[in-house]
Amino acid sequence: MIMIWDILGIEPTNDISVIKKAYAKKLRIYHPEDDPEGYQKLREAFDQALNQAKNSQVRPVSSEEADDNNTTTEIPRRVDLLHTQDFVAHSSHPLDVFMQEVKELYIDFFARIQLENWQRLLDSDVVWDMEQSETLQSRLIFFLENHRFLPRSIWQLFDSLFHWSKQKEQLQRRYNEAFIEYMFCQITGTREMRYDFFKPVDGLDYDYFLELREKAQNALLKNDQEAAKLYLDIAYELYPDDPDLLRMQGELYLRIEKIDHALRSFNHILHIHPADLDALLYRARIRYRFEQFVEAIQDCEQILIHSPQHTDAQSLMGKCYVKLGNLDNAKQQFSQVLQKDLLHSEAMSYMSHVTNPTISGVKRPQQYGSIKQLWFNLLFFLLIFVRRSWVYFLFYFIVELFTSFPFTITGFLLIPTIWEVWRTFRVFIRII
Amino acid sequence: MTTIGIDLGTTNSLVAHWTDKGPVIIPNVLGKHFTPSVVSVDENGEILVGQIAWERLITHPQVTASTFKRFMGTEKKYNLGQYSFSPEELSSFVIRSLKADAEAYLEEPVTEAVISVPAYFNDTQRKATKRAAEIAGLKVERLISEPTAAAIAYGLHQEKSETKFLVFDLGGGTFDVSILEFFEGIMDVKSIAGDNFLGGEDFTELLVSYFINSYEIDVESLDSKTRSTIYKQAELCKQALGQETVGIMNVVINGESYGLRLDRADFEKLAYSLTLRMRQPIERALRDASLSPKDLDAVILIGGATRMPLIKSVIAKMFGKIPYTKINPDEAVAMGTAIQVALKERNQALEEIILTDVCPYSLGTDVAKHLGHGKTEDGYFYPIIERNTPIPVSRIERFHTMMDNQKTIHIGIYQGESRRVENNIKLGELNINVPPAPAGAQTVDVRYTYDINGILEVEVMITSTGEKKRIIIEKNEGSLTKEEIEARLLELKNIKIHPRDRTENRLLLARGERLYEESLGDTRQQIMYLLQQFESILITQNDQEVKKAAKILKQRFDRIERGIDF
Numbered sequence: 001m002i003m004i005w006d007i008l009g010i011e012p013t014n015d016i017s018v019i020k021k022a023y024a025k026k027l028r029i030y031h032p033e034d035d036p037e038g039y040q041k042l043r044e045a046f047d048q049a050l051n052q053a054k055n056s057q058v059r060p061v062s063s064e065e066a067d068d069n070n071t072t073t074e075i076p077r078r079v080d081l082l083h084t085q086d087f088v089a090h091s092s093h094p095l096d097v098f099m100q101e102v103k104e105l106y107i108d109f110f111a112r113i114q115l116e117n118w119q120r121l122l123d124s125d126v127v128w129d130m131e132q133s134e135t136l137q138s139r140l141i142f143f144l145e146n147h148r149f150l151p152r153s154i155w156q157l158f159d160s161l162f163h164w165s166k167q168k169e170q171l172q173r174r175y176n177e178a179f180i181e182y183m184f185c186q187i188t189g190t191r192e193m194r195y196d197f198f199k200p201v202d203g204l205d206y207d208y209f210l211e212l213r214e215k216a217q218n219a220l221l222k223n224d225q226e227a228a229k230l231y232l233d234i235a236y237e238l239y240p241d242d243p244d245l246l247r248m249q250g251e252l253y254l255r256i257e258k259i260d261h262a263l264r265s266f267n268h269i270l271h272i273h274p275a276d277l278d279a280l281l282y283r284a285r286i287r288y289r290f291e292q293f294v295e296a297i298q299d300c301e302q303i304l305i306h307s308p309q310h311t312d313a314q315s316l317m318g319k320c321y322v323k324l325g326n327l328d329n330a331k332q333q334f335s336q337v338l339q340k341d342l343l344h345s346e347a348m349s350y351m352s353h354v355t356n357p358t359i360s361g362v363k364r365p366q367q368y369g370s371i372k373q374l375w376f377n378l379l380f381f382l383l384i385f386v387r388r389s390w391v392y393f394l395f396y397f398i399v400e401l402f403t404s405f406p407f408t409i410t411g412f413l414l415i416p417t418i419w420e421v422w423r424t425f426r427v428f429i430r431i432i
Numbered sequence: 433m434t435t436i437g438i439d440l441g442t443t444n445s446l447v448a449h450w451t452d453k454g455p456v457i458i459p460n461v462l463g464k465h466f467t468p469s470v471v472s473v474d475e476n477g478e479i480l481v482g483q484i485a486w487e488r489l490i491t492h493p494q495v496t497a498s499t500f501k502r503f504m505g506t507e508k509k510y511n512l513g514q515y516s517f518s519p520e521e522l523s524s525f526v527i528r529s530l531k532a533d534a535e536a537y538l539e540e541p542v543t544e545a546v547i548s549v550p551a552y553f554n555d556t557q558r559k560a561t562k563r564a565a566e567i568a569g570l571k572v573e574r575l576i577s578e579p580t581a582a583a584i585a586y587g588l589h590q591e592k593s594e595t596k597f598l599v600f601d602l603g604g605g606t607f608d609v610s611i612l613e614f615f616e617g618i619m620d621v622k623s624i625a626g627d628n629f630l631g632g633e634d635f636t637e638l639l640v641s642y643f644i645n646s647y648e649i650d651v652e653s654l655d656s657k658t659r660s661t662i663y664k665q666a667e668l669c670k671q672a673l674g675q676e677t678v679g680i681m682n683v684v685i686n687g688e689s690y691g692l693r694l695d696r697a698d699f700e701k702l703a704y705s706l707t708l709r710m711r712q713p714i715e716r717a718l719r720d721a722s723l724s725p726k727d728l729d730a731v732i733l734i735g736g737a738t739r740m741p742l743i744k745s746v747i748a749k750m751f752g753k754i755p756y757t758k759i760n761p762d763e764a765v766a767m768g769t770a771i772q773v774a775l776k777e778r779n780q781a782l783e784e785i786i787l788t789d790v791c792p793y794s795l796g797t798d799v800a801k802h803l804g805h806g807k808t809e810d811g812y813f814y815p816i817i818e819r820n821t822p823i824p825v826s827r828i829e830r831f832h833t834m835m836d837n838q839k840t841i842h843i844g845i846y847q848g849e850s851r852r853v854e855n856n857i858k859l860g861e862l863n864i865n866v867p868p869a870p871a872g873a874q875t876v877d878v879r880y881t882y883d884i885n886g887i888l889e890v891e892v893m894i895t896s897t898g899e900k901k902r903i904i905i906e907k908n909e910g911s912l913t914k915e916e917i918e919a920r921l922l923e924l925k926n927i928k929i930h931p932r933d934r935t936e937n938r939l940l941l942a943r944g945e946r947l948y949e950e951s952l953g954d955t956r957q958q959i960m961y962l963l964q965q966f967e968s969i970l971i972t973q974n975d976q977e978v979k980k981a982a983k984i985l986k987q988r989f990d991r992i993e994r995g996i997d998f
């Protein structure tokens with residue numbers, strides 16, 4: 001502590017101009033060009049002295065200022081503006097006016113989900129005023145914490161304006177961490193739900209519906225089927241025509257093996273929104289289970305019209321062709337899938353079946369009856385296994401012999417081998 | 433030993449020197465204050481720089497390069513005719529041309545220079561700039577950040593003894609925000625933030641894509657000449673919008689004429705997403721300097737792109753003050769470099785001003801962390817020098833081994849602000865062998881030294897043995913050795929540069945060719961006739977005749993150009 005004043009060559013003081021003068025004087029001795037080390041020491045002393053001086057001055061001043069200037073410096077803790085109607089209603093401070101407008105826009109559900117309305121509002125001068133920026137952002141974040149049902153595009157608009165996603169850590173320190181996390185999910189769209197399918201319904205409390213929808217999503221993510229069912233049922237009573245709600249309903253029915261009900265939900269979605277890819281894929285899968293292969297293929301084709309890169313749909317289509325015995329078509333589908341996604345596991349395993357019909361489950365050439373035949377097969381598969389994985393063994397032994405890594409590391413080298421064992425074994429079982 | 437100041441810009445470059453009366457911009461051979469940062473190669477393999485090359489952007493886009501500063505320090509190659517140049521070599525041609533202008537003007541050889549770089553330039557980019565000057569035969573006395581240069585140009589004009597201000601620098605290709613304080617004869621940079629990929633060119637690109645989209649033109653089907661024409665029209669439209677309320681673009685594609693009109697409001701709407709990108713650097717710079725906008729005494733605009741009225745209104749909206757524009761935004765940086773020359777030489781009149789700068793980004797290393805239960809995870813960024821630390825600075829941190837009998841310690845050198853190193857920029861790495869010992873027993877001291885030129889040096893010392901290792905931060909080929917520079921210099925020397933004294937006539941011909949391509953029908957015939965006439969006079973080599981003809985031709989071209997553009 002005393003050191004810094006020694007370096008600056010003055011008595012301890014809170015007078016910033018004295019500190020600056022002393023620093024300027026010393027800087028001519030410890031010039032940054034000639035004496036980098038001396039400068040660094042001087043600079044550090046200077047910054048510390050300034051900080052001390054500022055801290056000792058700012059405290060009394062700021063409390064006085066806060067009294068004078070309530071509207072701009074205070075961050076409102078009570079934020080549920082919807083239910084505290086008269087709060088700030090008469091203030092003419094630009095920030096209050098802005099927040100009032102935000103609140104009014106939010107209350108009108110169909111206006112709130114329109115991107116243009118927010119663009120217009122966020123173009124107000126106060127949003128661009130750097131002086132207000134910090135306060136405005138914190139008021140907005142507090143507001144959104146309690147009024148969080150907005151489409152993704154609007155969250156992205158906020159982000160492009162305030163760059164929240166670039167300051168995630170700072171924001172998490174200053175605001176409710178769970179809410180900031182929620183905000184980032186909305187911006188990145190990892191748990192996006194849509195708002196474009198709502199139609200005006202008399203007396204419907206949209207926010208209540210949206211809350212139920214979100215709770216159902218959370219319950220499904222945790223696989224809490226009972227809670228999910230409860231929320232979904234109440235929400236469905238309120239408003240039955242939301243594709244995202246129906247999708248979750250179908251998903252739940254699938255989990256509890258009520259396939260007929262699930263199918264009904266997905267059909268309902270496709271009635272509202274015929275190009276809903278998720279619903280189409282779910283329906284195709286159900287149809288596959290019901291062995292309605294031709295219909296399943298139709299659904300997959302629909303998906304591929306809208307999204308040609310959809311590998312899951314195409315792979316499912318391939319599986320349908322396998323079941324229909326049309327191996328050429330199946331092969332074509334699987335190879336296209338693998339062109340788009342080299343690591344598509346389903347297509348990979350099916351591809352080996354369709355290209356090698358002797359071990360295919362579809363055209364099993366003959367029954368293996370005798371023990372002799374079984375042994376013969378076992379030997380055959382052992383040979384295949386060795387042929388496929390001798391390189392891994394060789395490599396493993398070289399590493400074991402010539403290096404001294406512990407087994408926890410070299411053990412990883414055995415993973416491909418285990419994988420090969422599993423694959424060979426699976427094919428073997430199928431044949432038996 | 434004469435030193436000049438160079439503002440090596442993305443679109444234009446300037447050169448200045450210090451006189452008794454203060455900094456003065458040195459005009460180029462054409463009498464202009466700025467030289468376009470464009471390089472072209474002609475049919476004979478000669479290098480053309482500046483205005484001539486700029487004219488050739490449309491007529492010979494294949495052999496002409498511009499905006500290469502954006503790729504400074506990368507391995508991008510520009511293939512111009514028989515040659516292949518790196519961005520720094522292209523910059524060296526521009527520097528060489530500026531050097532020649534200065535030598536002609538000062539009538540003495542110039543050996544050293546202070547060169548400005550964007551504040552946000554990283555180590556690699558700064559070194560590349562230094563090399564460009566070395567190749568051009570100039571020793572770099574100092575690299576100075578552009579906003580700092582502008583600020584010292586501004587600081588000298590100040591009457592108040594203490595001011596805080598923000599420099600808003602929107603150049604052709606980069607955007608920097610710096611906050612500075614001037615007190616007691618000290619110019620103190622408090623913080624720097626920026627966006628390396630935002631500049632005036634982006635606004636032009638915006639108009640280009642708007643034009644292309646509104647006519648649904650297939651860009652792939654266009655030849656490069658047409659594309660350059662569209663680009664140039666967009667540029668002119670942007671400039672027009674700065675002076676008037678309406679801008680126009682006219683392009684002839686495959687014999688069909690396309691026109692577009694837009695007013696300032698349309699342009700503002702188009703540019704909305706770009707203006708949004710300016711917010712974050714400003715907020716960050718203010719936060720890092722722990723200042724509020726009301727603490728600022730002034731906002732200074734530099735960089736040609738700040739001429740756009742759009743920018744001025746955004747600034748006025750953000751700060752509630754009208755930006756300070758006493759200094760010509762195009763020349764402020766060059767003026768500042770010349771002042772820096774004088775400061776460097778400890779010129780009598782200027783002894784008072786001392787410059788202190790900051791490091792614009794955090795520098796650190798990658799570390800592994802214990803997560804408990806004997807598990808570790810690597811790839812964490814550990815900042816050693818935090819961003820906006822005053823420089824020169826040197827910091828030491830101690831790190832220890834993670835495993836029993838660990839043989840080497842790896843020090844990765846990174847720059848950036850992310851918690852994870854994979855999101856930061858890797859500048860280099862270094863491995864040092866340590867004696868075998870239990871985990872944590874061996875330690876190394878890592879010292880980061882960031883010098884006043886913004887160049888980083890890393891030194892690692894094993895505390896138990898005192899063994900030291902120093903680096904080597906160069907990501908690319910690094911600073912050239914003397915022999916390598918000589919070799920490349922020789923190579924480049926064999927490339928002929930178009931003689932300086934014939935620049936003016938050559939420019940007229942290049943301009944004529946461009947006008948020919950841009951116009952149609954009668955005007956075209958007229959230009960061809962004028963060019964033929966001028967060439968026949970050139971052959972006579974009668975200086976006086978040529979000068980007279982050139983003057984007339986220039987006037988004619990001026991008239992034609994005015995007719996075409998609007």
